[in-house]
Amino acid sequence: MNRTIMHVDMNAFFASVEQQANPDLRGKPIAVVGSSHRTVITTSSYEARAFGVKTGMAPWEAKRCCPQLIFVIGDNRKYCHTSSRIMEMMQAYTPEVEVFSIDEAFMDVTGSLTHLYDTPERISYLLKARIRHAFGITCSVGIAPNKLLAKLASDMQKPDGLTVIRSEDIARVMETLPIKDLCGIGRKMERHLNMMSIYTCGELGRCDEARLTRKFGIIGRRLKEMGQGLDTSPVVPHGEDDEVKSVGHSMTLTRDISAREDILRYLLQLSEMVGRRARRYGVSGRTVSLYVRYADFFSSFGKQETLKGYISMSGDIYKAAVAILDSVELEQPVRLLGVKLSGLKHHSEQLALFPDERRQNELVRSMDIINDRFGEFTVTFGSMLKSRDKGSRVISPSWRPSGIRSVEVR
DNA sequence: TCTGGGGTCCTAGGACCC
DNA sequence: TCTGGGGTCCTAGGACCC
Numbered sequence A: 001m002n003r004t005i006m007h008v009d010m011n012a013f014f015a016s017v018e019q020q021a022n023p024d025l026r027g028k029p030i031a032v033v034g035s036s037h038r039t040v041i042t043t044s045s046y047e048a049r050a051f052g053v054k055t056g057m058a059p060w061e062a063k064r065c066c067p068q069l070i071f072v073i074g075d076n077r078k079y080c081h082t083s084s085r086i087m088e089m090m091q092a093y094t095p096e097v098e099v100f101s102i103d104e105a106f107m108d109v110t111g112s113l114t115h116l117y118d119t120p121e122r123i124s125y126l127l128k129a130r131i132r133h134a135f136g137i138t139c140s141v142g143i144a145p146n147k148l149l150a151k152l153a154s155d156m157q158k159p160d161g162l163t164v165i166r167s168e169d170i171a172r173v174m175e176t177l178p179i180k181d182l183c184g185i186g187r188k189m190e191r192h193l194n195m196m197s198i199y200t201c202g203e204l205g206r207c208d209e210a211r212l213t214r215k216f217g218i219i220g221r222r223l224k225e226m227g228q229g230l231d232t233s234p235v236v237p238h239g240e241d242d243e244v245k246s247v248g249h250s251m252t253l254t255r256d257i258s259a260r261e262d263i264l265r266y267l268l269q270l271s272e273m274v275g276r277r278a279r280r281y282g283v284s285g286r287t288v289s290l291y292v293r294y295a296d297f298f299s300s301f302g303k304q305e306t307l308k309g310y311i312s313m314s315g316d317i318y319k320a321a322v323a324i325l326d327s328v329e330l331e332q333p334v335r336l337l338g339v340k341l342s343g344l345k346h347h348s349e350q351l352a353l354f355p356d357e358r359r360q361n362e363l364v365r366s367m368d369i370i371n372d373r374f375g376e377f378t379v380t381f382g383s384m385l386k387s388r389d390k391g392s393r394v395i396s397p398s399w400r401p402s403g404i405r406s407v408e409v410r
Numbered sequence B, C: 001t002c003t004g005g006g007g008t009c010c011t012a013g014g015a016c017c018c
Helices: A014-022 A061-066 A078-089 A121-137 A147-154 A169-176 A187-196 A201-206 A210-218 A217-227 A260-281 A315-324 A355-374 A382-389
Strands: A005-010 A028-035 A041-044 A070-073 A099-101 A105-108 A140-146 A161-166 A246-257 A281-296 A299-313 A334-346
Touching: A005 A078, A005 A187, A014 A028, A014 A041, A014 A078, A028 A061, A028 A281, A028 A334, A041 A061, A078 A099, A078 A121, A078 A187, A105 A147, A121 A140, A121 A161, A140 A147, A147 A161, A147 A169, A161 A281, A169 A210, A187 A382, A201 A217, A201 A299, A246 A260, A246 A281, A260 A281, A260 A315, A260 A334, A281 A315, A299 A334
Parallel strands: A028 A070, A140 A161
Antiparallel strands: A005 A105, A005 A140, A028 A041, A099 A105, A246 A334, A281 A299, A281 A334
16 A cells, blocks of 8 residues: 655754744744853754754754844743644644654655645645744655655655655665665664674665564664664654653753752642643642752663552642652762653542642642743742742742743744 | 654553552 | 473663654
């Protein structure tokens, strides 16, 4: 069965949204960053990339590449909003839209090729025009018989590209393609394959399957198929009922800390962020994980604990996180802390048995509503307020769950 | 002046039960 | 007084993606 799959990749998405929102930024080298001094570049405009500015760079490093670089503090809400509007536009062409990330989606347009949209190229032109019109954002589109190749194709021309890989082109394209260009082959896998003298997809596709499975186990077979440009995975449109597997937040602290009370304050904040999002999703979980990265950056550990029952209240998450903390001996000052809730299930909306419990639930719910409306930590627990009153910089009300502060550009 | 934050999936090994 | 094997649950950690 021949399929026609499109992969759509927004170009410099966050930076483009910012340039659209603020005309002064258009045509200029800009970089979207977080608010902490320990932030990195999350996206840069093409003007900035021309100077060598790259995602993941520290701001000072980027400034060295491009002295006139303009930093913009990111606003995730804005990006989420624009993203979902764009994904909605895609639905006009096919219901088979798989949201792959905030700025990428797959579309299976096999069933959409009628007299109205006779070719995938036509759909691509129309979609690109709509997105550019509504949001001033360009995107790169890849069209191919499967997801693996569509994703590969969209990467071939940027920005504003359109690349088609036809069945008859596959062998030629794969022959010299470096293996790391495939989605699914990362740095480590590349190194391993290189050590087997495999550098191109052509070589990977011709490799003896047994040799690959000996080295990589079950995925050996999959690797060979990838080398041949084969992929049967379907485009999976996910809906509202799509289950999340885990909810977690972590943050690099503004300074490394050792004092238990400092760590506890962060854990409370993280637990609150995790709990709030879990409740918004309508899930509770029974496994709580704590993640710690030490001051040297390279050493870290994670520890998890599975509880008897399911929880979603911030206080319960916090309690579990503290219990884990108390079960370990920290070896260094702490650079990053993370709290995660997993083993999730949708919780049925049962009424709490005791009035006290019910009141507590209602209090939490109204807090969630206020926070949703006015931003994180407008209303919060007493101990957090205390630390803010003291002028502590530890708990800043400007934090967002993403660690990115919402700041209006002009 | 160092290096963010959100996930998913897989594997290996231990505990425990039958 | 010791034995095999299967299954499930749990934890730790790694690889990969954006």
